[in-house]
Amino acid sequence: MDLYNKLRGVPTVYYFNSDDKTSLKDHMERNFINVKIDNFKRVSTSKYTKVNIVDWKDLLLDKKNYKLPASTAGLSITVLETLKEWYNNTEEEQVIICRDTIDFGLYQYWNFDWEYLMTRIPYDWDAVLLGFENINYIPFYLHQIMPAHTFGVALLNRRYVKKLIRLHCIGDQYKLTNYIANKNFGLHSGTPDYFVGHCGKTYCLPMFPNHTDFFDKSTKRYAITKACRLAYYDWWRNDKKRHSLDELFTYGKANDTGMIKKIVRYLGTDGLKK
Secondary structure, eight states: OOTTSTTTTOOOEEEEEOTTOHHHHHHHHHHHHHTTOOOEEEEESOSSOSTTHHHHGGGEETGGGOOSOHHHHHHHHHHHHHHHHHHHHOOOSEEEEEOSOBOOGGGGGOOSOHHHHHHHSOTTOSEEEEEOOOSSEEESSSEEOOTTOOOSEEEEEHHHHHHHHHHHEETTEEEOOOBOSOGGGTTBOOSHHHHTTTTSOEEEOOOOOBOGGGSOTTSHHHHHHHHHHHHHHHHHHTGGGGSOHHHHTOOSOTTGGGGEEEGGGGTTOOOOOO
């Protein structure tokens, strides 16, 4: 394993960033350089906003039944549009998509590289969530996606991207009101937090938390982000030392329960040092 260049060989990374969030753009691109990723592309999320919703609302099929904020619809369309362009204009077999609030600080604690990770993903995978949050608990081993997992960083294969396009793209329009049975997402597939990972055979390994610096401290979202980030750091800094790579990359083990972090335990905990 190459523990000096752990992300050697990653596919192209597309990150989503608003035009007015230049500090987040700088954050992402500085960190890509630090972890030696040079095949990244920025995708603007400023094309479809609540300010110009009159110009693009007709892109939504069944828009009268879409109940989420315009900003969520705009991001959903941007993500799906990006996946369509990638699928139609490249021959790449895999792609990574991510938000622009990702914390790269745990890179130094991983005891494996990208090549090793890819050899340990089960053969039937469609997607792998490498960064996500959950309001309940997070298993710190490779596991199948859980009902409340959200989207932060995701590896997708070509077969799965084709499926996402089929489910959510009708011509030049987007269907974001598909019925689902997941109460965590309001029974509709209207957000990337749902459809990026929950539409296929998705495995999860918590490697990239969100960074608390980029969230309003007065919000519930900040509290959840902070608690999840603390759980990530606690695992990789401390608990990881007590477990082998085989334990990290398998599930259904006798000690699975001991490798799970309950997020409620980290609510109200002092923040991490930067």
